[in-house]
Amino acid sequence: MKARIGIFGYGNLGRGVESAIRQNDDMELVAVFTRRNPKDVSISTSTAAVCSAQEMENWKDKIDVMILCGGSATDLPEQTPECAKFFHVVDSFDTHARIPEHFANVDAAAKEHGHIGIISVGWDPGMFSLNRLYASAILPEGKDYTFWGKGVSQGHSDAIRRIAGVKDAKQYTIPVEDALAAVRAGKNPTLTVREKHTRECFVVLEEGADAARIEQEIKAMPNYFAEYDTTVHFISEEELRRDHSGIPHGGIVLRSGVTGSDKEHKHMVEYSLKLESNAEFTASVLLAYARAAYRLSAEGQQGCKTVFDIAPAYLSPMGGEALRASML
């Protein structure tokens, strides 16, 4: 029996989940929910429905797991607990400081209605978090490093677009090679924000806009750019479309630690991702955890969980015996 999946929100992430479902035989897409007029949303799965978000309750017996594909700022804090009344839910909530509050809200709603919620699923939080946990549990004396990129930061790109005179923009976060080399060499450097990442911006100006003033404004923007070495390139709209239309991302998690009677042996654990589509990879992680939610619910589990609480075997369509034979 296939797990019946719903998608809430049909942007890059929602479309990513839809195409990931086609790569997993044990899942089927039942319906996409949107806050737009369903007539204006065209999906590529002919067997699935497009519904208004308000109709959600009518689908409660037809969908097992709802995958939330909205944003962390305002969508998920509302939508994930709301959906947990009707379905098992999985989201990619990534506002770090608000995780305890979000966890509590999803936990309460899920438990009240006998559902499972898995929050903060993706690659960071998600796969990177898992690697931080595994490596620190194995090497309790050590130091963690996370580098992001090279990749497009949506939030930083948006921040540039809000500047007057900017027509469009794309921002890349890039790890500093020297910093990464020092970490890999086991030097355990203490790195400032500026020493870890640089930021490279590709900006399309409105006609007649003042490039010098805009470059100045970008580089001085606190929290986003002021703390970094930032490079700004002005390019044409056509160049932006041609060379910067993708949403690649990735990064590296490292832990350097010591063992031995005199802590004389060094170890380096490194996990890295190079992703041509940030949204589609995140969607693929969400779907693997949707499978876990579906299976855990069959065992009678409920409440809110994170990637830390899910045994890896639940993510794979293979059974225990096959997993042990092929992957152990």
Next chain:
Amino acid sequence: MKARIGIFGYGNLGRGVESAIRQNDDMELVAVFTRRNPKDVSISTSTAAVCSAQEMENWKDKIDVMILCGGSATDLPEQTPECAKFFHVVDSFDTHARIPEHFANVDAAAKEHGHIGIISVGWDPGMFSLNRLYASAILPEGKDYTFWGKGVSQGHSDAIRRIAGVKDAKQYTIPVEDALAAVRAGKNPTLTVREKHTRECFVVLEEGADAARIEQEIKAMPNYFAEYDTTVHFISEEELRRDHSGIPHGGIVLRSGVTGSDKEHKHMVEYSLKLESNAEFTASVLLAYARAAYRLSAEGQQGCKTVFDIAPAYLSPMGGEALRASML
């Protein structure tokens, strides 16, 4: 309350577990069990006992988790099920073809006596297995690669030592850079055994031994060397001691996969380990899983498990809330 740990077998791995316990405040070493005369075994934990393996049953109420530190060929198939009668057990069984049989034996013994057994814990099998599972669950359409090294292979070093005229030897397994580069570039190459790894041997001869004949014999040894490009260096005993006394190892697990409506986006997941002491890192993984065994038993679980069956949070001494706040 600390988890009370026993160590069965006091070689490199057992000593590694002993020093790892000193890095983990929630564990204490209670006793080391040996098949040698306990009087001949001197350990570095003054508060722990050294006992004969035959006394094991007397310790059943004084030890929570026994960590098995013997070899996979003959020790663990006997010892792990035997110990599971008295304690929760964790081992690093790595004879791939015999895992189903070992799993069944440990499962039966553990269930009969209400214990938990976690087998095949370490880095491969172990952390590498986990990474294969996670990456393949996320990217169902893709290709896996595992490279080992640069590191010392105990089995291959032993094979050289058995040749007449060889006084001592050390063998390094080395990944082929070009093969690794092709995988990282997303080319999904089909690689033969020879194309993936080379083997480098450092050999000390007995006086008067025939170097040419020994080099020939090494290079022609089926399964161990014949399938590889093998280099043999003859060195003095002193050089071997000075330059090759460590047991470094490591390796890389990669998965290259595709997503998207036309499978147009490539992704690369890479996990790598660089270990100055193979035994101590393996010991550290064993200890993290001993913590998991202890906690799972407190929840009433029993039977045989592998790394696939253990939710990551059980490995960390931190609670769920602290983990979410610091690592998610």
